[in-house]
Amino acid sequence: MSDNPPIEYDFPDIRRWEQGDAPYIHVKESGMPGPTVMLAALTHGNEVSGAIVVDELLGRGLAPRQGTLIFSFNNFEAYQRFDPNNPFKSRMIDEDFNRTWGRLDQPATTRETRRAQVVRPYVERADFLLDLHSMHDDCVPLMLCGPLDRGAELARRLGAPADIVRDRGHAAGMRMRDYGGFGDPQSDKTALLIETGQHWRASSVVVAKDVAHRFLTETGIVEASDLPADWKQPAPPSQRIVQVTHAIATKRGNFTPARRFEGQEVITKAGTVLGHDDGEPVTTPYDDCVLVMPAVNRPLRAGVTVVRLGRLI
Structure with a gap:
């Protein structure tokens, strides 16, 4: 974009x-x-x-x-x-x-x-x-x-x-x-x-x-x-609920994503590296982890939430 x-x-x-x-x-x-x-x-x-x-x-x-x-x-x-x-x-x-x-x-x-x-x-x-x-x-x-x-x-x-x-x-x-x-x-x-x-x-x-x-x-x-x-538009065939479990914030605004991420993307494996913040890896905490509104694809400032992580329930 x-x-x-x-x-x-x-x-x-x-x-x-x-x-x-x-x-x-x-x-x-x-x-x-x-x-x-x-x-x-x-x-x-x-x-x-x-x-x-x-x-x-x-x-x-x-x-x-x-x-x-x-x-x-x-x-x-x-x-x-x-x-x-x-x-x-x-x-x-x-x-x-x-x-x-x-x-x-x-x-x-x-x-x-x-x-x-x-x-x-x-x-x-x-x-x-x-x-x-x-x-x-x-x-x-x-x-x-x-x-x-x-x-x-x-x-x-x-x-x-x-x-x-x-x-x-x-x-x-x-x-x-x-x-x-x-x-x-x-x-x-x-x-x-x-x-x-x-x-x-x-x-x-x-x-x-x-x-x-x-x-x-x-x-x-x-x-x-x-x-x-x-x-009023046609309703989607179904709805799904994502429960947010983690909000990942960058400490100093220097989060570096591992790649470009899409909103509502499901990361299959726990431990997948999403990026590094202050040089420390940020990983998914569980299998089938949903990335909610990732902000990792643009410049960030200290304290900003870069992504929320959620489970499908």
């Missing part, structure tokens, strides 16, 4: 959605009892497939049949700085918005922590959350369902994508999808995070629309007839 992959679709102008219940957040009340459902885009400013979904649904005036529907463009400031000549830079401004959620009670010192404090009460209201993401590298779509059974069960009910990943989040900081009740085993709140594919592939928009359609109808907040009929 080149340093600047081609952008295969037009970006939406979201400035028309600035004025809402909070900047770039819109709450739609049905007046009827029901769940509160949140659809979030632009948690990272260069992950645009979800913004297309939220922009179009707002433009259509989608309203809930019951309960409450919340739309959010999270890191809109980073998105508005997007530069096609340096497209990966607009992932964030000061820090990763999606690693701030474990310290929102502390003073906000970055644009992302200030924005997360604005978004926070809406996340706390939500019974169901779908966080729409995409990936740096070409990879099959992944549904990150968190560590709890109810997340995996909801992902299975959606029926797509084919790959579901159970993990416990990032050592670098709590994600939005793990915040509050979403990460509480005693709660019924459920959040999913969809990785739709490479950021600017047209196929990532197709996946975002399909999963949003499935999510909104599954929660009962709308009916299928309220959504564009062509958004």
Whole structure:
């Protein structure tokens, strides 16, 4: 992949959605009892497939049949700085918005922590959350369902994508999808995070629309007839769940891969060398080890997770 992959679709102008219940957040009340459902885009400013979904649904005036529907463009400031000549830079401004959620009670010192404090009460209201993401590298779509059974069960009910990943989040900081009740085993709140594919592939928009359609109808907040009929795609023949067991981080950013790796690649033999970090070999801990979202094919910095390792369950 080149340093600047081609952008295969037009970006939406979201400035028309600035004025809402909070900047770039819109709450739609049905007046009827029901769940509160949140659809979030632009948690990272260069992950645009979800913004297309939220922009179009707002433009259509989608309203809930019951309960409450919340739309959010999270890191809109980073998105508005997007530069096609340096497209990966607009992932964030000061820090990763999606690693701030474990310290929102502390003073906000970055644009992302200030924005997360604005978004926070809406996340706390939500019974169901779908966080729409995409990936740096070409990879099959992944549904990150968190560590709890109810997340995996909801992902299975959606029926797509084919790959579901159970993990416990990032050592670098709590994600939005793990915040509050979403990460509480005693709660019924459920959040999913969809990785739709490479950021600017047209196929990532197709996946975002399909999963949003499935999510909104599954929660009962709308009916299928309220959504564009062509958004829903044929379901994969089956789904599989990968349980993440290890997250491999580079100590100083000098991890050297043994070769180019693909996402969801299954490494047959335990002890296979994946690369070297600070000169020390990094190997697979068991047979049939799945490589989840490897980041080993691009420049790294200290502390970054280069790959997660998982078992098929």
